[in-house]
Every structure is written in C-alpha cells, then in structure tokens.
Amino acid sequence: MAGSLKDQLLKAGIASKQQAKQAELDKRRKQKQKQGRRAPDQDERERAAAIEAARVAKREKDRQLNEQRKQEQAQRALQAEIRQLAEQHRIDPPENADLRYHFVWKNKVRSLWVDADLRAQLSDGRLVLVAVDQAFLLVPAAIAERIRHRDPNAVVQPDAGSADGTSGDDPYADYPVPDDLHW
Numbered sequence: 001m002a003g004s005l006k007d008q009l010l011k012a013g014i015a016s017k018q019q020a021k022q023a024e025l026d027k028r029r030k031q032k033q034k035q036g037r038r039a040p041d042q043d044e045r046e047r048a049a050a051i052e053a054a055r056v057a058k059r060e061k062d063r064q065l066n067e068q069r070k071q072e073q074a075q076r077a078l079q080a081e082i083r084q085l086a087e088q089h090r091i092d093p094p095e096n097a098d099l100r101y102h103f104v105w106k107n108k109v110r111s112l113w114v115d116a117d118l119r120a121q122l123s124d125g126r127l128v129l130v131a132v133d134q135a136f137l138l139v140p141a142a143i144a145e146r147i148r149h150r151d152p153n154a155v156v157q158p159d160a161g162s163a164d165g166t167s168g169d170d171p172y173a174d175y176p177v178p179d180d181l182h183w
Contacts, residue, residue, distance in 0.1 A: 129156035
C-alpha cells in the first residue's frame with residue numbers, strides 16, 4: 001500500500017471525494033490560523049525593541065542638532081543686530097587724527113588714531129569703543145549700552161581704575177602726571 005491515507009479511504013469507500021476536499025480545506029484553514037496567531041519569538045521582540053531604541057535615539061539626536069542650529073542662528077542674528085547698531089551710529093575719526101588712544105582688548109594693548117575732541121569724549125565716557133568684526137568703532141554711550149545688553153563682550157571696557165584713571169592702591173598716586181604726556 002503505497003498510496004496516501006486519503007487515497008486508501010477513497011478506494012475502500014469509507015470516505016467520499018467531497019469529504020476528502022472538505023478535510024483538506026479544514027487542514028489549510030487551521031494552518032493559516034496558526035500562522036496568523038503565532039506569538040513573536042524572543043529574537044523578533046529583541047529586534048523590534050532595538051529598532052525602537054534606535055528610532056528614539058535618532059529623534060533625540062535630531063532634536064539636539066535642531067536646538068544647536070537654532071542657538072547658532074540666534075547668535076548670528078544677535079551679531080548682525082550689534083553690527084547694524086554700531087554701523088548706523090558710528091563716529092568716524094577724522095583723516096588728520098594726530099593722537100593715539102590706547103586701550104586694552106582681550107589682554108592686548110590696542111590703539112586707535114583720534115583727535116583731541118574725540119579723545120576727550122572717550123575719556124569722559126560720552127563715546128565708547130565697540131568691537132565689530134575685528135574692527136573697533138566709536139559709538140555714543142547710549143548706543144554702547146544697548147549693545148552691552150545684547151553682548152557684554154562686544155563693548156571695550158574702560159580701564160579698571162577710577163574715573164580719573166587711578167586706582168585706590170596706586171603707589172604713584174601722589175605724583176602729578178605731566179600735561180604733555182599722552183598715553
């Protein structure tokens with residue numbers, strides 16, 4: 001007997017062709033239901049968890065990059081605003097400026113050619129130096145205050161001494177400074 005059980009039952013007359021077809025149909029339905037209801041195994045769950053973790057990590061990284069770009073854009077906008085304020089209100093020294101005005105910027109002594117009137121205004125605090133794009137511009141004190149609110153590092157601070165240029169613990173405070181000395 002080399003035939004299948006179905007063939008043997010059909011030959012013996014125990015089952016009809018209709019019953020055989022119905023049995024096959026039922027068998028296929030049960031197999032499909034088993035495949036559809038099959039619980040995911042451990043590997044599939046781990047893979048799904050890893051994919052979700054990677055998705056969350058990528059979303060967080062993208063959020064951080066967007067935040068960093070926004071901060072850089074805000075910083076560039078602030079620098080452009082400072083540049084515009086300084087350029088609109090700058091006071092240019094005359095071409096025949098004959099005095100050098102020395103100031104300290106980032107631990108280095110820098111100088112700017114000015115005339116006597118601009119030097120007096122700088123000393124009184126009516127004019128202030130502002131650093132914009134590696135250049136130093138003279139602006140009125142009110143504009144410098146607006147710039148200082150936006151970026152304190154853009155305004156060149158006057159010396160740490162008192163208003164007359166001397167500090168409280170200066171050992172040479174008792175000695176007069178000659179009138180013709182310009183620093």
